[in-house]
Amino acid sequence: MTDLRHDESIRYAMHKETVVHVSEVASGLGCECVCLDCGKPLIAKKGPVLVHHFSHVAETNCDPTPESLTHRFAKAYIARELRALEPQHEVRIESRGLEAWARAPAQWFIGYVADVEPQEYREKGFIPDVVIARGTRKLAVEVHFRHPVPPGKIALLKKRYVHAVEVDLSDLPDNAEPEQLRTALGDVRRWQWLNNQSGLANEVQNQVEGSSKTYIPPFAQVNQQRTPTCSSPQYPHNKIAEAEACVAAADTWVSQSAERRRPYSQLAPAMKLALHCHYLGLRPKELPLNLMQTVHGQSLLGRIHCMYWQTWFFAKFCIGTVPVDLRVVERAARAAYPDLRSLRATLQTDNGFSPTRQLFYEFLLQLAMQGMVTQQIGPKAWLHSFTPRARAQVEARGLLLNGYFASER
Template identity: 25%
Template sequence: MSSISALSRVPFGQKSGRMVTPVEVESGRACNCTCPGCNAPLIAKKGEQNIWHFAHDGLACAIGAETALHLMAKQILADERSVQLPAVEISLSATDALGKLQIVSAVLARAVNVKYEAVEIEVARDNRRPDAVGSGRGLSVEHRIEVFVSHAVDPLKASELEASDCACYEICLNDIPVQTTIAELRDAVTAAAHRIRWISYPGMATARRVLETKLQRLLGDAVQSKMEQDAHSAAVYASLDEEERLEKANRARQAREKKQSEQKLARANDSFKGTSTENKRAFLHAKLRLPAGTVPVILNTRVGGDRSFGVDRDVWQSDIFRKCILGGGHREIALENVLGWMQLRYVVSPEFPNAANIALWKYFSSLESSGFVRHIGRQRFLVLRDVAPWLDVANEIVGIWFWAPGAFFCKREELEEANIRGNFGLTSIALASILRRFHAEYLADGEPEDAAQSISQLIEISPMIVLNLLEEAGVVSNPRK
């Protein structure tokens, strides 16, 4: 839909002081409705192809649709007088000195389906005017209600409301499509507890202070425990001889690096899982170095169950190709491990039993047909070809270069030997610079070509010489050579 068409469409109109749907009025100009945003006349569009809606009878305004959603939501509150409310819960967290996440929480009220006796719209309370106020004999306090379509309650206002000890919640409708139906909007307003955010509640400020005190006590206990552990470790460390200390320190370093690596990977997977489909696609296109506007068939293969991962098939197939195929050399892949990895990065909701397993099997079968893998029994495949075809013309140096396994453990002596074998004629200072730079690129998850380019600028030699030297030392490899 064009932006002009989207602006001209208004889901609900205003007539005789009330919001109405296209169903309730005559077609065309006979509806006698106006735009709630600009008060201009509306036309009721009740065709057979599009969802029934209103359109401006002339130039469209920019706020009609959002204003219509906001006003209709308040009208639904006043008419229905019923809302499914979540529990009122406060939770505070912090990481203590031992690296453990400490969480303290308190529940001030249980989840409930409240039935208001009255809902007033836009009435003043404490020099403020909430969108609605619900009250009834069954409530200990009245509920102030805010409707979030385009503007949420800001932090300053939230702090002031909490300090006033009133009960206030916000109904979040910012992701509701403009062309929603009245039934969908009614459900979102009255029956979707996950859309409601409690902003303030009687006793919330006091409970927060109690939780803050409790959290600070836990953090202080952790500091004391850390000091005691450090003192104990220092005493034990002092009793060990030099060899034992070095061995223990090495094991501790490896364990620490492994844990940090696992935590970094978990954070990366969580971040990837939570971002939008378009952000996922942009990240993968950059990693795969896909030409702009191009998605090869091998990354967009129609297979059974391809909707099981909550994104378009080109996204999850690109991710699998990047992780399992590209640049890894000949190795075995178990589909059960691939599925476990996918569950960390996507919301896996199979459209039918075993759909996710079937989608993976079919996709790897298509990779086998294209010569990338070979089935070697059960749910296992062997990678035969780890280079992307579209990179044959994308690389400006020779092809696509990959870090060799164990590249980080390359020593300066190995570079010096490679320098002699390959007759490159590089000085010791140049070799030291190359060693430092490729270690830095390797740790930063950079590409060999990036390391070669930055080294060539640093010591003024050809990036091709750098790559050939690293290849001679067994640090990088180029499958196309």
């Protein structure tokens, strides 16, 4: 048995068809491991002084590089976990002076099966690092450890209509520990799309075409004597125009005595939006993107456009410093929108949330990924709490708009 010096760099091996780190197996020949490169038996050397590593049992010319072994472990770990992150995806389209956009939030794609370097793709001219499948849906995953995905391979991915993402691990050391890799793979900032055929662009194009048929200029003259109504809920431009017309009325509403105020729940949606904007120090056309996010799943707030309830939500819960849980948010939503049938629903979703809580939970997760709130896991799913960080994040990024946080000054 020969102990070759270059063997000290071997930290990963194959154990019963699973790629493992030397820390995960028994010492000596009891590790039952073979070399990832040559397939010959290895011995795990885990003495009190030596750096723990594998060594070939018999003399060999095999000399695997640490980076190739770490790269293989990363691919095997993704396949074993059966999940990869689908990063946030945003599409913007301009047509006839109108702009529409849609955003699909980042989410984990959980598969049923996964293959490392599946040969079935060879006929297409490339072999992905990992392919995760769930039914007919497949997602290719490329691991960028020392070499990014070449442009030619990306072109083939797009040509063959293959959904593909890349995870960037290039800043990790050659002999990265398993915990380093697991932490890095769980970081949403490291993932990016290589090719996305989600159909989101068609959705946005249809939105632009629909809006262009009923477009109202943002500062259209509207009779201030009547309370504007939201006659076309599906068109954001109508909503913005009506909300702009309500700003002056909102100023009057705020200045009136409490006895003369009309109950908030009885106000028209456009008037509510004007009040939210007044509180945030914004005009409806200045809404930042984090207040216009598309929350996927069941439309639990009926016909209310996202910018109505998201500005209300942000103004009420995301500017202060007091943590809130989903029960608090749901009670406030019932008070703000008491006429909505969906808010009176008591059915539970698959993950244990009521429909209303599910909607706000998805929105809060998106804000958490953007650094606007921090999440604390509670003993039960609906007791997860979220602490606002919006002021610090917005100021740190230089995005502070005029009077954006005037209510706290």
